[in-house]
Amino acid sequence: MTNTQRTLGNSTLTVGRVGLGCMGMSEFYGGTRDVAAHIKTLHAAIELGIRHFDTADMYGAGHNEELLGRAFADRRDKVTVATKFGVRRGPAGEWLGISGRPEYVKEACEKSLQRLGVETLDLYYQHRPDPDVPVEESVGAMKELVQAGKVRFLGVSEFSVAQIRAAHAVHPITALQTEYSLWTRNVEHDGTLQACRELGIAFVAYSPLGRGFLTGAIPSTDALDEDDWRRKNPRFTDEALSENARFVELVRDVAARKGATAAQVALAWVLAQGEDVFVIPGTRRIERLKENLGAWNVGLSEQELLEIRSRLPKETIGARY
Numbered sequence: 001m002t003n004t005q006r007t008l009g010n011s012t013l014t015v016g017r018v019g020l021g022c023m024g025m026s027e028f029y030g031g032t033r034d035v036a037a038h039i040k041t042l043h044a045a046i047e048l049g050i051r052h053f054d055t056a057d058m059y060g061a062g063h064n065e066e067l068l069g070r071a072f073a074d075r076r077d078k079v080t081v082a083t084k085f086g087v088r089r090g091p092a093g094e095w096l097g098i099s100g101r102p103e104y105v106k107e108a109c110e111k112s113l114q115r116l117g118v119e120t121l122d123l124y125y126q127h128r129p130d131p132d133v134p135v136e137e138s139v140g141a142m143k144e145l146v147q148a149g150k151v152r153f154l155g156v157s158e159f160s161v162a163q164i165r166a167a168h169a170v171h172p173i174t175a176l177q178t179e180y181s182l183w184t185r186n187v188e189h190d191g192t193l194q195a196c197r198e199l200g201i202a203f204v205a206y207s208p209l210g211r212g213f214l215t216g217a218i219p220s221t222d223a224l225d226e227d228d229w230r231r232k233n234p235r236f237t238d239e240a241l242s243e244n245a246r247f248v249e250l251v252r253d254v255a256a257r258k259g260a261t262a263a264q265v266a267l268a269w270v271l272a273q274g275e276d277v278f279v280i281p282g283t284r285r286i287e288r289l290k291e292n293l294g295a296w297n298v299g300l301s302e303q304e305l306l307e308i309r310s311r312l313p314k315e316t317i318g319a320r321y
Contacts, residue, residue: 026059056084139156209263271296
């Protein structure tokens with residue numbers, strides 16, 4: 001269950017290829033903010049060999065960064081924390097749009113530093129491109145943060161190939177974070193993965209378990225809490241879940257043959273797409289951390305990967321957002 005370590009793209013950061021997405025500890029997937037339990041999970045992740053933790057200033061409108069700041073206060077040397085700016089929230093959590101304005105970039109950075117309780121951010125992402133601000137201006141402000149010693153390395157999230165190239169021309173980009181899983185494979189066809197490899201940019205796959213769908217745990221919307229945001233997502237209508245069940249059937253079939261869980265097979269497939277691909281599945285539970293790391297024991301052969309490709313549904317029903 002060794003978490004294979006690799007250098008993260010254009011950086012000196014060395015992390016396991018399986019990290020932890022922390023968003024669900026603050027918002028979106030229902031449940032409560034059990035801070036003590038979540039800190040226990042975060043500490044367990046470190047003990048299990050996870051070093052890469054992903055957050056953002058918009059997760060819980062600052063709560064998630066504060067949670068990580070508290071959890072890691074006495075173990076900074078054991079973690080790499082990535083955070084993001086760009087999706088603006090108000091004090092009550094209200095949505096205020098996207099901003100990549102240079103002055104906002106610097107303002108958001110100062111607030112993230114304060115919430116995380118650090119002097120320097122390990123990896124700072126622009127969460128979404130601002131349609132009204134050229135990428136070069138936003139990344140230019142991020143570059144100034146690096147020069148000021150407030151940020152070590154830069155990342156971008158959900159950028160197009162042209163935007164990735166424009167950002168990288170201003171300052172080396174360490175990582176691109178975008179959704180990638182068995183039911184979300186557009187990055188293979190739109191040039192995103194190819195561009196990252198050409199530029200030495202690590203690919204950080206979020207939602208590698210299809211927001212939980214690929215584990216088989218969500219056969220219908222009834223399986224979701226009333227306040228779970230997936231209830232409003234096009235892929236989680238009962239009709240879409242029924243149509244997309246073909247993905248779950250395939251994963252379960254492979255899992256039965258491999259003596260693994262569906263989650264482990266789904267993660268193993270993403271990890272098999274290249275050593276420059278990192279995954280950040282989210283969980284609030286220690287047993288799920290252990291299960292996810294068990295993906296390393298699956299060992300999909302080239303023949304098995306070809307078989308999975310040949311059996312994958314050509315289309316996923318429902319838009320990502």
